[in-house]
Amino acid sequence: MTRTSRGKGRIVLDRVASALWYVPGSFALARLLGPRYPLRCVLFHDIADRESAFTNGLGVTITRRAFEAALKFLTRYYTPVSLQDVIAGTDGRGLPARPVLVTFDDAYASVGEFGAALCFQYGVPAVFFVNGACLDNRQLALDNLICYVANIRGLGAVKSAAIAAVGRDDFELCSLKQVFSRLLPTMSLSAKAAFRRALTAATKRDERDLAAEAGLHISTQQLCSLKTFNIEIGNHTYSHTHCRSLSLGDFAHEVDRNKAILETISGSRVRSFSVPYGSSADLTAELTTHLHQTGHEVIFLAESSAGSFRSCASILDRTSINTGADAALFSKVEVLPRLRTIRKGLGFVSGGGRHEKKSKVISECPVSERTFSDEVADSDEVHI
Numbered sequence: 001m002t003r004t005s006r007g008k009g010r011i012v013l014d015r016v017a018s019a020l021w022y023v024p025g026s027f028a029l030a031r032l033l034g035p036r037y038p039l040r041c042v043l044f045h046d047i048a049d050r051e052s053a054f055t056n057g058l059g060v061t062i063t064r065r066a067f068e069a070a071l072k073f074l075t076r077y078y079t080p081v082s083l084q085d086v087i088a089g090t091d092g093r094g095l096p097a098r099p100v101l102v103t104f105d106d107a108y109a110s111v112g113e114f115g116a117a118l119c120f121q122y123g124v125p126a127v128f129f130v131n132g133a134c135l136d137n138r139q140l141a142l143d144n145l146i147c148y149v150a151n152i153r154g155l156g157a158v159k160s161a162a163i164a165a166v167g168r169d170d171f172e173l174c175s176l177k178q179v180f181s182r183l184l185p186t187m188s189l190s191a192k193a194a195f196r197r198a199l200t201a202a203t204k205r206d207e208r209d210l211a212a213e214a215g216l217h218i219s220t221q222q223l224c225s226l227k228t229f230n231i232e233i234g235n236h237t238y239s240h241t242h243c244r245s246l247s248l249g250d251f252a253h254e255v256d257r258n259k260a261i262l263e264t265i266s267g268s269r270v271r272s273f274s275v276p277y278g279s280s281a282d283l284t285a286e287l288t289t290h291l292h293q294t295g296h297e298v299i300f301l302a303e304s305s306a307g308s309f310r311s312c313a314s315i316l317d318r319t320s321i322n323t324g325a326d327a328a329l330f331s332k333v334e335v336l337p338r339l340r341t342i343r344k345g346l347g348f349v350s351g352g353g354r355h356e357k358k359s360k361v362i363s364e365c366p367v368s369e370r371t372f373s374d375e376v377a378d379s380d381e382v383h384i
């Protein structure tokens, strides 16, 4: 099947799944697709009425109105639970009927500015996964810097920076999606640092000034206040990096350091980890072991399947949400995850298993030869 026909198939499937919302007994119908769905986990990123040059193209933005509509949908048809509830009821039997856990990734300031307060208003606890490097807008996340350069200077400037970083030009970059799904996953930390420097040079700006001007990320002061809104802080690596290319030594820099920083600021224990970009291909056996040994009790992915409690109760999957429409939410939360789980069960998804380290780092493997998860390739969204 070609990618174009897969894309059309997804659109049709999504429309059919959304149409189910208008059929009487829609939740019962969804259960026919797969009754076992012990915990829905949903994922938000930035809440803003307009995308900026730093976010346009990432697919991470939901408007305030849509976000509030999504909260209304979740509180009307589900029972919001906290991470503590999930940990206490790890096999699903201890949770209330139709539980849902709300999460946020990527340290966006909008969560501190009004997302957390709105969650609190609707009685929704949440987990907020933060990258320490972005706190107080000291640095832009690499994803936002790439996005900015693509929007301001064009994709060609992004490719030029990539060539300068890896020292080769034998790869194609025709879209932002290719940057995130093909280029970044296999870059080493040092290659990413070189990429960042080259991208910053393309902006002709000081990166710190650019980060301050963008004001995308949460401050330490805002982070401290989140506890009062029943928002728990989680680890999302220090620099928001793909974990498949991390060595054991890198874990101290990206995982342990970030946990320590967040615990110092928040005064609370960090006990959960969200895998940047959400792919199970990044959750290697080494990383899983390290996370469990360092006090991370729950690990989150974002592959939008219904198998919330995967092979073990400490690894949960999430569905990314960027809509407030009831039918679309029903499709995204209730129907499509079940269909993906069925598809995975039938073996149609060959994406990297979490105990496989599939890809070599970029310095060892030409871009054209690299594989990437079908789960990512099948999606129109850039999962951040």
Ligand SMILES: [Zn+2]
Residues within 6 Å of the ligand: 105, 106, 236, 240, 275, 276, 277, 384
């Ligand atoms: Zn992220």
